[in-house]
Amino acid sequence: MDEFGVYGVFGVNGPPQRLLSSGGTCRVAVAVPPSVQQVVLFSSGPWGDRICVNAELNDAARMPITIGKLTPYNKCLSWEQREEETWTDGVTLNVTLEGGNLADSNWLEPELILAVNEYTPKDAAVPPAAREHHGKRKRERTSKGEGGEDGGEENVCPNSGMDKTTPLRKARGQAKGGQKLFSSGAGAAKAKGTANGATEAQGIVGRTPPQSAARTKSRQAKAPTQAGPLVGPTGRWGQTLCPIDAQTAILIGGQGAKMQFCKDPMWKLCTEDMSWVPAETLAEGPTPEARIGHTAVFDPDSGRIFVFGGSKNKKWFNDVHILDTQSWKWTMVEAQGKVPPLAYHSCSMFRGELFVLGGVFPCPNPEPDGCSDSLYIFDPHLSIWYQPIVTGSGPSPRSGHSACVMQERKIFVFGGWDTPVCYNDMYMLDLGLMEFSKVKTSGKAPSPRSWHGSAVLTDTKFLIHGGYNGNNALSDAFIFDIDTNHWTEVALPQLSTPRAGHSIIAMETAGHLPLIKGEDDMNATRVPIGRTLLVFGGGDNEGQFYSDVTTVAVKDLLVAL
Numbered sequence: 001m002d003e004f005g006v007y008g009v010f011g012v013n014g015p016p017q018r019l020l021s022s023g024g025t026c027r028v029a030v031a032v033p034p035s036v037q038q039v040v041l042f043s044s045g046p047w048g049d050r051i052c053v054n055a056e057l058n059d060a061a062r063m064p065i066t067i068g069k070l071t072p073y074n075k076c077l078s079w080e081q082r083e084e085e086t087w088t089d090g091v092t093l094n095v096t097l098e099g100g101n102l103a104d105s106n107w108l109e110p111e112l113i114l115a116v117n118e119y120t121p122k123d124a125a126v127p128p129a130a131r132e133h134h135g136k137r138k139r140e141r142t143s144k145g146e147g148g149e150d151g152g153e154e155n156v157c158p159n160s161g162m163d164k165t166t167p168l169r170k171a172r173g174q175a176k177g178g179q180k181l182f183s184s185g186a187g188a189a190k191a192k193g194t195a196n197g198a199t200e201a202q203g204i205v206g207r208t209p210p211q212s213a214a215r216t217k218s219r220q221a222k223a224p225t226q227a228g229p230l231v232g233p234t235g236r237w238g239q240t241l242c243p244i245d246a247q248t249a250i251l252i253g254g255q256g257a258k259m260q261f262c263k264d265p266m267w268k269l270c271t272e273d274m275s276w277v278p279a280e281t282l283a284e285g286p287t288p289e290a291r292i293g294h295t296a297v298f299d300p301d302s303g304r305i306f307v308f309g310g311s312k313n314k315k316w317f318n319d320v321h322i323l324d325t326q327s328w329k330w331t332m333v334e335a336q337g338k339v340p341p342l343a344y345h346s347c348s349m350f351r352g353e354l355f356v357l358g359g360v361f362p363c364p365n366p367e368p369d370g371c372s373d374s375l376y377i378f379d380p381h382l383s384i385w386y387q388p389i390v391t392g393s394g395p396s397p398r399s400g401h402s403a404c405v406m407q408e409r410k411i412f413v414f415g416g417w418d419t420p421v422c423y424n425d426m427y428m429l430d431l432g433l434m435e436f437s438k439v440k441t442s443g444k445a446p447s448p449r450s451w452h453g454s455a456v457l458t459d460t461k462f463l464i465h466g467g468y469n470g471n472n473a474l475s476d477a478f479i480f481d482i483d484t485n486h487w488t489e490v491a492l493p494q495l496s497t498p499r500a501g502h503s504i505i506a507m508e509t510a511g512h513l514p515l516i517k518g519e520d521d522m523n524a525t526r527v528p529i530g531r532t533l534l535v536f537g538g539g540d541n542e543g544q545f546y547s548d549v550t551t552v553a554v555k556d557l558l559v560a561l
Helices: 554-559
Strands: 005-010 017-021 027-032 038-044 050-058 064-070 076-080 091-099 112-117 240-245 248-252 266-270 275-278 295-299 304-308 320-324 329-332 346-350 353-357 375-379 384-386 402-406 410-418 421-430 435-438 453-456 461-468 473-481 486-490 503-512 526-536 549-553
Touching: 005 027, 005 091, 017 027, 017 091, 038 050, 038 064, 038 091, 064 076, 240 295, 240 304, 240 503, 248 304, 248 503, 295 346, 304 346, 304 353, 346 402, 346 410, 353 410, 402 453, 402 461, 410 461, 461 503, 473 554, 526 554, 549 554
Parallel strands: 027 112, 453 503
Antiparallel strands: 005 017, 005 038, 027 091, 038 076, 050 064, 050 091, 240 248, 248 266, 266 275, 295 304, 304 320, 320 329, 346 353, 353 375, 375 384, 402 410, 410 421, 421 435, 453 461, 461 473, 473 486, 503 526, 526 549
16 A cells, blocks of 8 residues: 555454545544454555654543554554453543654644444444443452452462452543552451642652651542543552663653553653653664563663563563664564563673572462572673572562662672561672672661662662552662661651652763843753752552652762761
């Protein structure tokens, strides 16, 4: 076909149906029959100046079930009813074309709504009121997990049970209601409904969580009346945020409300103005499958991000995906050697190699999932995994811990959990001797925790913030000095919100000098701002999943010591 068009296939036996064409409307909504369990969207013909095609599956209340995007590099999308993508009657596929000749009068036409009936497109447009909706879909969680699969709940602390509640959908970073991120055992209180406030404060960007003192038990969120384009990531936990230069950090993966894996899995954060750009379709090649509990590490020498491991329901990963930030191409490594599928492990870069420690790995039924105490190293040059010879006393099996590389010669490992306990001990791996030793610390140490955030502040200091202690999400922060082995608790308003499963990075950021009168933004002088701490996402164990970015100047943290 020489003419550009966007086509949809509804059901495995359905023929392709043209939804958008070069001479037609730029927006269309299709009522998906309840019997359809698969939807495929694809483009055909030259794209020309067209930028992308945004696609959303929405329920009867116009809440997004799943989101996708067609581009000249990604010309096909597909959805199927399964554990993380489920719909019933009243579902609508909304398709919008961006780019091209948008000055065309067709862009101003009302939204065209089509109905699919027995795989035959109707010629007449059906108004929204004519579609039959039977209310919002409901789907209960059972002991088998979200998808009816045993053991599919990665965001449940292994030493606790999960509340048997019916979770509700959260859309656009807002929660109509939700389940606890973690629960503290049998008899735990039911999950509470929450709302992500869209307030603005100094050092905070995006949908900002309320301060813990202001949280109430009756928070409610207003559902949007119409789905709009995402301007930032949806709320999530278990993701990675990886800095690649002074202006850019890359967000990958995560899981949000209703235990749904995020449909907007990859974003680019511009630290100059703290703005987000959706990036899942910017890169070519095989993108990593949706997951949580994975790691992403940037190698400044090669300009590549290495993504390893993680899990998705009953699926566990031991794959390595590499994103070249210069060419923006994904590649999947066919590695030699053996490494088990792992999630909630730590991964550190040292001299171009990945040091993977601990994590959860799946055990054969009826045994529960187990934690690892092993160290695996991946050599990207040889594409091989190997286990080094390590001496000394290393940490016990654990996951959800943190690891900080200090002075390019030591890795400090803190905290984590292994059923049924959380840890607050500290171990150090000497990378020259490949020897573990337990660190004897002084000062007020953090309480036992897992899924906390950590970041290197200086050559001799790193930060531990938040986490989960088996009962609650935490909001405290501590700085460890490797010269004195001393802990110091610090208190800043920006770090006072309870979070677990969040991301913390410290990076050298840059900004512009104040503009001289008559000078435009393009000619403004960029200057270093200094080392800045960025905190993103996580959950509060009360049904709230965050999508804000909180910034803290490292110098302010050090002054608080």
